[in-house]
Structures are given as structure tokens and as C-alpha cells.
Amino acid sequence: MAEKQTGHIYTVSILTREIKTLLEETFPFIWVTGEISNYSVPSSGHSYFTLKDQQASIQAVIFKNQKLKLRFEPENGIKIYGLARLSIYEPRGTYQLIFEHLEPEGIGSIQIAFEQLKRKLSDKGYFDQKFKKPIPFLSSNICIITSGTGAALRDIIHISKRRFSNINLEVLPVKVQGAGAEQEIIEAIHFANKRQKAQVIILARGGGSIENFSAFNSELVADAVFLSKIPIITGVGHETDFTIADFVADLRAPTPSAAAELAIPDKQILTQRVFELRQRLDKSIFVRISHLNDMIASLTYRIKIPEMIIYSHRFKVEELELRLKNQIKNAIRNHKDKINGLTDMLMHHFYVIFQRNKIKQLELMSKLKALSPLSVLSRGYSITRFAFDKKIITDSIYVKPKDRLEIILSKGRLISTVEKVNG
Incomplete structure (x- = not known):
């Protein structure tokens, strides 16, 4: 019978913990690529899967908070690459990759998210012709949901005046891209339905990249369009641009101008x-x-x-x-x-x-x-802006001595040079 060793004896927990420390220090953050399989999301919201190639596989996880930042939904069969750290799951003594970020290889994450949402809404029946509401032949009131300063609104107004100037246009200005655009579009659709004044809604924006159309590719916007009691005509981008909102809408026009022509008879x-x-x-x-x-x-x-x-x-x-x-x-x-x-x-x-x-x-x-700003100016107020780039000044912290300023009065303008700046 072997004699008991007199040197250091590791417990399983201590040995596992030291191996974990060694792995995490050796591989703090690494880029890894492979194909997703055995993908699952339990009630915790974390995503567990196996990352594999032709010769090997490894267990992986991306926690809920990190997954919420992804622009696509991971699924079996997708080949991805991502930034991860190597660690050991101590209760089982197995090593695993903990991902901080994932991106699909080849096709972009935005396009994958688009196709996934399109497939999901199609399965729910959102694109079925039987749910499409008829567009009125002659509407006395038309609601326009678009940017209040964009070319799309100008085109629609121009066509309305040319084809049937008697029709009343109600404009609900919204952001069409960037933070808050999705929520503003949804609120505008709900507002128009609550008032029940318009007979048709035109949802429009000008051209742009697929990133610019993210609000129109939103599932929540698609829900608002589908549930609208007022028929909606979309005119987003150019003729080759298609968004999720286009598929859900009662009628899709290739451009904002075409949407106006479909809604307004001659x-x-x-x-x-x-x-x-x-x-x-x-x-x-x-x-x-x-x-x-x-x-x-x-x-x-x-x-x-x-x-x-x-x-x-x-x-x-x-x-x-x-x-x-x-x-x-x-x-x-x-x-x-x-x-x-x-x-x-x-x-x-x-x-x-x-x-x-x-x-x-x-x-x-x-x-x-x-x-009108001119009305405000007539009461003794003025507008001050930099003389070189015409940028309006709202706080003295942006001004320094010797800056040349342009002061706009109700009548006339003054050019001045700053001598001293008081906070």
C-alpha cells in the first residue's frame, strides 16, 4: 500500500480554482470563431450553446445583459465570431467560453435580424393579404408621419397641392432615425388612431442605409402598423429599399412621392x-x-x-x-x-x-x-452667433476673448469682438 504523500495536497475545489485562475490569466480576452449548436435560453435569460468546428467543440455562454446588446438573435447553424474570455465552471470542472460580444460571419447582424423578424411576422400572419385594409378612393383628411424637416414631407405636400389641394394634410413630425425614433413613430400611429380624424396614414422617410432604417425594421413599429384601424401607406427610401413596415403596411409605395400619389387622386x-x-x-x-x-x-x-x-x-x-x-x-x-x-x-x-x-x-x-423668431426679436431680444460658422451661442462657456460675434436684431445685424467673458 502506497504511503501518504508528505507534500502539498490539493482539494478538488482548490485545484479547480487555481486552474480557473491560470486559464483566466492566460486567456483574458480572445477572439473565437465557430458554429453554434445546442442553443438554449432557460428562464434566467442567459444563452448557452456549443461552439464547434470540424475537429472540436467547446461549451459557451453569453449572459443576458450582454445578449441584449446584440443586433441579431443567435440560433443553431449560424457561424459566428466573438470576443470571449476562457473560464472554468467550478461545479462541473468544465472549461467554457464566456462571450462579451458576438457577430455573425459573412452576412451582417442587421440583415440577419431583418430576416429573422420577417420570418417571425410572416408566421404570425402579419403579411397576409386578408388583413390588408382598403385605401379610400378620396380622403378628406390624410395624416403624414415623417420627419418635420425632411425632403419626404416637402415632396408629399407638393404632390398634394398639385393633385388635390382641397384635401387636408395633418403632419405628425417624428424622428425617423436614431435614438427615440422607434417610440415616436409608434406614438404618432397611436395618436392618429385615437383621434380617428384621418382616413389614411402615410408613413414615410427619405433614402438611407440599412442602419438608417432600423426604426422601420422594428417589431414594435410593425405591431403598431398591423394594429392600426386606419389604413397605412408606407413610402420609405427608394424603390429598391424594403423594410419590415413595408411588408406589414396595407399598401407599400416605392418612395414618399409615390405614396402621396397613391393616397391622393388627381x-x-x-x-x-x-x-x-x-x-x-x-x-x-x-x-x-x-x-x-x-x-x-x-x-x-x-x-x-x-x-x-x-x-x-x-x-x-x-x-x-x-x-x-x-x-x-x-x-x-x-x-x-x-x-x-x-x-x-x-x-x-x-x-x-x-x-x-x-x-x-x-x-x-x-x-x-x-x-416666429422675428416676433421675439421685435420685443428687444437678439440672437448671438459666431461670425465664422454661424453657430448660435447659448452659453458664455463656449466664448473666449477676441472671438468675433454676429448679433442679429429685429432690424439689422452687429459684428462685435469679445473683450471679456463673465461666467
Whole structure:
């Protein structure tokens, strides 16, 4: 029987802990690549998986807080690379990689997230045609959700004035990219639905990269678009750009301008259409009268009875002919009255809408005038900015002696040089 060693004896815990320390000091942070398999997310929210290549595999984990920073959802079969530290899970004595960050190899994380969300929403039925709401033929009120300063809004307003200036446009300005854009878009959609004033919503923004479209590729924005009671037309980016919001929307337009054209009919074409319908109705009435006259003539010609019988019934025939002509005249008069009534009603409707929008325009101009910076300047205030780059100064900490400043007054401008700066 072997004698008991007199040197240092390790317990399992101490040996494991020292091996763990050695590993963590030797491999503090390393980049590792491999394919994900056996991916699982228990109730803790941490993600556990096996990272493997053709010859080997290793256990790995990315904790919940780090996973929330990822722009895609890890899944089996995806090849990734990431920054990790090597450690030992002491209860089992197995070594593992603890990832701080992951990125997919090849295709970008944004594109993977896009395809994953697209597949998820498609499975939920968000893209089904049966859920698409019809776009009204002629809306008196249209809500526009877009940047308040972008080219998209200017294009939509220009097209509206050109095609049907009587239609009222309600603009809900939002951020279309960056922090807070997603929430502002959602709140604007909810606000429009709560008011129930608009008959259609245009959700739009100009062109950009796939990163710029992140708010329109959000699942929460997709939920808001899908649940909207008011039909939504999207016009995001250019013709080749597609977002999740485009797939969920009731109608997708390739550009903001195209969205405006889909929502706003051409007033001139509508007027021409009414005129053509009236012409067709007049023609139809004329053809009907001609046909009846031909029938009378034909019947009169085909009567082959003795002259006395014809003579005895002549007055009856004339009476019937007169009654028929009177009925036809009455029918013509009634149809013309209906046409005139419909025409008057349509023109009155257009006039009411025009007057209402004119009053709203005057109100908005009055409010805009009250909020104008020039109005503030006229009360003795001024605007101070750097003379070289025109950047407005809001705090003296940004100014130093000898800086050249431009002071804008209600009337005129002053150029000055700073001598001293007081905090």
C-alpha cells in the first residue's frame, strides 16, 4: 500500500480554482470563431450553446445583459465570431467560453435580424393579404408621419397641392432615425388612431442605409402598423429599399412621392371623369329615345288592317304616341335633374372642404407668425452667433476673448469682438 504523500495536497475545489485562475490569466480576452449548436435560453435569460468546428467543440455562454446588446438573435447553424474570455465552471470542472460580444460571419447582424423578424411576422400572419385594409378612393383628411424637416414631407405636400389641394394634410413630425425614433413613430400611429380624424396614414422617410432604417425594421413599429384601424401607406427610401413596415403596411409605395400619389387622386382627372359619365348618360338617353321612335315607326308600318280600322284607331295611336313622348321627356328631365343635383352636391362639397382648409391655413399662419423668431426679436431680444460658422451661442462657456460675434436684431445685424467673458 502506497504511503501518504508528505507534500502539498490539493482539494478538488482548490485545484479547480487555481486552474480557473491560470486559464483566466492566460486567456483574458480572445477572439473565437465557430458554429453554434445546442442553443438554449432557460428562464434566467442567459444563452448557452456549443461552439464547434470540424475537429472540436467547446461549451459557451453569453449572459443576458450582454445578449441584449446584440443586433441579431443567435440560433443553431449560424457561424459566428466573438470576443470571449476562457473560464472554468467550478461545479462541473468544465472549461467554457464566456462571450462579451458576438457577430455573425459573412452576412451582417442587421440583415440577419431583418430576416429573422420577417420570418417571425410572416408566421404570425402579419403579411397576409386578408388583413390588408382598403385605401379610400378620396380622403378628406390624410395624416403624414415623417420627419418635420425632411425632403419626404416637402415632396408629399407638393404632390398634394398639385393633385388635390382641397384635401387636408395633418403632419405628425417624428424622428425617423436614431435614438427615440422607434417610440415616436409608434406614438404618432397611436395618436392618429385615437383621434380617428384621418382616413389614411402615410408613413414615410427619405433614402438611407440599412442602419438608417432600423426604426422601420422594428417589431414594435410593425405591431403598431398591423394594429392600426386606419389604413397605412408606407413610402420609405427608394424603390429598391424594403423594410419590415413595408411588408406589414396595407399598401407599400416605392418612395414618399409615390405614396402621396397613391393616397391622393388627381382632381382634374376626377372632374373629367364626371363630365365623361354625364356625356355617356346623355348619349344613352338619346339612343333609347331613338330606339323607341324606330319601334313606333316599325309598328306603324307593319299595321296591315283595313283603312277604316286604322282610321278608327288613329286617335288612340296618337294618344299613346303622345303619352310615350311625354314619358320619355319626363324621364329625360328627371335624369337631368339628378345629374344637376349630383353636380351641385359635388361642387358644394369641394367648396366646403376648400373653405375649411382655407380657415385652417389662416389659423396656422397666425400661430406660425406668433412663434416666429422675428416676433421675439421685435420685443428687444437678439440672437448671438459666431461670425465664422454661424453657430448660435447659448452659453458664455463656449466664448473666449477676441472671438468675433454676429448679433442679429429685429432690424439689422452687429459684428462685435469679445473683450471679456463673465461666467
